[in-house]
Amino acid sequence: MAYAEYAQKEAKGKDFNSIAAQMMQVFAELGTLRHLPPDDDTVQQKIAALQQFITDNFYTCTKEILYGLGQMYTADERFTQNIDKAGGEGTAQFASEAIKVYCER
Numbered sequence: 001m002a003y004a005e006y007a008q009k010e011a012k013g014k015d016f017n018s019i020a021a022q023m024m025q026v027f028a029e030l031g032t033l034r035h036l037p038p039d040d041d042t043v044q045q046k047i048a049a050l051q052q053f054i055t056d057n058f059y060t061c062t063k064e065i066l067y068g069l070g071q072m073y074t075a076d077e078r079f080t081q082n083i084d085k086a087g088g089e090g091t092a093q094f095a096s097e098a099i100k101v102y103c104e105r
Contacts, residue, residue: 019057024086026050030095031087038098047095047102063103070099 026049033043047066054061054069061069073079073092083092 023050023053023057024082026053027083027086027091027095029087030098031091034088034090034094038094039101043098044102044105047098050095050099051102066099067103070096070103073099 026046030043030046030050033040033046036043051061051063051066054066059065073083074096080092083095084090087095
């Protein structure tokens with residue numbers, strides 16, 4: 001279902017390069033919060049914003065999908081490198097931990 005939504009948006013001509021850059025900005029903002037615990041309200045609001053961004057631009061991002069993405073951010077070196085490049089060293093791990101908290105609430 002998520003892939004079908006993504007394909008539909010792609011067919012409508014969404015500029016995914018621009019969207020990807022905007023998503024990296026979300027991670028850059030999240031990186032500025034690394035000094036806070038993952039369960040901090042400000043961090044959790046940023047995770048909610050990330051989930052909404054994915055829903056608005058790619059596909060409906062359920063908590064189950066978001067949880068899987070959070071795991072992928074640290075399991076796949078390519079994601080880790082890109083996220084850490086945007087938000088600073090450790091941002092991918094921090095995002096993954098904050099997403100886990102968010103999804104378990």
